[in-house]
Amino acid sequence: MLKSDFPGAGGPFAIGGAALALCVATLAICWPGVAMYDSVWQYQQALSGHYNDWHPPVMARLWALLHRLGPGAAPMFLAQIVLYWLGLGLWGVALARGGRGIAGLVVLAIGACPVFLGWQVTVLKDAQMAAAMLAATGLIAWWRLAGRAVPVAATVAAGMLLAYSVLVRSNAVFAVVPLAVMLTRWSAGRKLVVGAIGVVLVLAVSPLINHRVFGAVQSGVTRAQPLYDMAGIAHFSRTIETGGLLPEELALIEARHCYKPFFWDSLADPRRCGVITERLETVGMGAVGAAWARAILYHPLAYAEHRIGHLNMTWRFIVPAHVPSAAPPEGGEPNTIGLINPGKAHVTLARAGAWVAETPVGWPIMWIVVAGGVMFAARSSTGPARDLAVALAISALVLEASFAVISIASDLRYHLWAMIASALAAVLMAGYALPRRALWIGGGALALVVAAATAARIALPPGPATYDGMLG
Template structure:
């Protein structure tokens, strides 16, 4: 890998400071209902596919070092910090400026606050950051070991968060396109244009095949090697969609095995909520049950297809309302954490073995979260303000304080990474719009992360171009004319 203009001392200091601040704020790690469920699985050794079996396995292995969420918190923070630095180091001419920009992004309140939650969402984001950082290094140096590294992190990312697959797909497509574009002619004849279109098509098809193979391999590992129980997590979305269409169509469109358990149209109307399906599942009796067998799931899928096919407008209105709630959840100043307090997850009796304190587990989790919010995030609001001004000062000083590294101000690999990130973020939002069962802020964390990266890329593309010089020259000419 390219040797950056950075000695080991400054990099170690940077990583140490960021890790120390994050661990001080979040140690031993915040847990929601999903986290406790996975932690419980890691102790019992029985996995199911509602959460990532691979992350549960990793958590059980880390439990040999120290029980509880602390080792997983350290691992996800380390991956995210290093990955963010690798992403930004591709574009900045000074390693110190790259460190400042990475700190700015890490300390963005929605991202920094979310990193303290030890769950599949944040580990997926950390793996995503590392994958993109190695992807940029591979584009810059064309080393086989770098390609293997970012693909491996991409596969792990998809195993932890399946909805991150679009990011992996577009990264693969971009890498294949770069490999093909090196061999394309540089002329602009019609035949060359057809070759370019063909290369783009080949890149997309090859990446799609590889992404599908990755998804199939993850399923084989989850159900074959790890023996995870099938619980069909997609059914939460199907049940929520059918409820939305049923309310709009004024008819109970659930399959017969759900109707036979006392779920009536009146009950659906009473507990249907646009932002999430949880009130349907846990809001009271009669609950909308989950499928417990392949036959029930197949019947549920058929009912969903029939409901969507016969009422497409109602389905689209329902999904658009979910997206609107998802966007609205971003309005919180420090990020919106939706922690579950369902007593179903208060089944951890051996707290010492799991490295947990009783006040932050199960039904007492809300009290632990409120205490953390008042004592950590709000108390550290000045940290965000100070770091923002410090990092912005470094960013604005970059064109003058850093030495030129290459003659060209804009690098091809930066444009390629930007394109892959932009297409991946757009595709990820489309997947969320179609498949998310709830409007949860943490689902948008990768979008915010990508937006921050692209904004800094655009800023430095302008700063390292001739535009600052032209603007300064124009101002100088205006001043000269004013004097005369």
């Protein structure tokens, strides 16, 4: 049974006004957004009209359209911040309208959390994905939490936002398809089958859309995952007998310490092991894929060791303190194409985000446990809020599980949607009178994980604190 918050804790108009104020404040403090390295690359494509598929081209194409409204990152920044706070505002007002004003305020507090907001003000595909998915789910929640069917127009709008989400981030399929399937009223078996088929279809169709609809040329990005996995397998098995890498390439990887559980970047860096990447670019993708499959088949233990090590890093579980690529950037990538930095007020936000990123709030592993706890607690509950919580939790968990197989870097921004979705799911489930057993088990699991991660940060020697330091 759902419980209401304290009377007067926050009415719908107050929550809506607060969301609008936070949106305006974000735009004012962080204008015109932060343009990181990826942003500069995509903006160059938007200006030139020449696109490749290293980053999904839908964002660069959209940027080219919005460029008519003004130069630089500002139009894209405006779009993603409006969608971000629109989605959170819809969630907050929908909860307040049902008597859960405190929950509505908590939703806005989640959005204002410096580590989440600090990354959201960067003009990146990860922030675009999170903003679009928040707006889509907020639209659905507006109607579902009131016990009403979602109108056709709202369904179409949410569907378009989810379609953009799945196109703007290559692994977003693992978040979007499970979310969409869980929002249906199908049976559990049908959801599982349709979800699995949907993921496969999207993975098959997305490259066609990127190349034939958006006109992106192939960049060789599809070789990055095989190369990283083959390097990991070679590192742990100490052999290249599967044919994926040449003997001298394995020797180079070991001599220059190019294999790192944190990311694949050293393998592509011309100063490190970039010659290996250059060679594989001349090899057909079929041959690369076959060598990749053989390496995994012949050395499954080495592959598992490699993937578990990387998963631990990207989930930021048993790692030293101050692992790089967690703090929101204080400024953007230097460039000559008109992408400028926000003012000093934004630096304060970024530094606050850097501090929060070192706490459990900035550890993806904590939010994975929270999402798992939501699933465990939801077994004894019913209702629209429970169904939405489960959809958000499954979206987060499937996305996080995908990193066990498909991931080549450990930046915190990759987990932005999963972390926010898990937080929203927890807020939704907090409205139910949950069984004491579920609270004890969920709370205990969370405490153990946080304790283990904290102990690791205290006990392990600090590693490199910068990107260049991680490269070696």
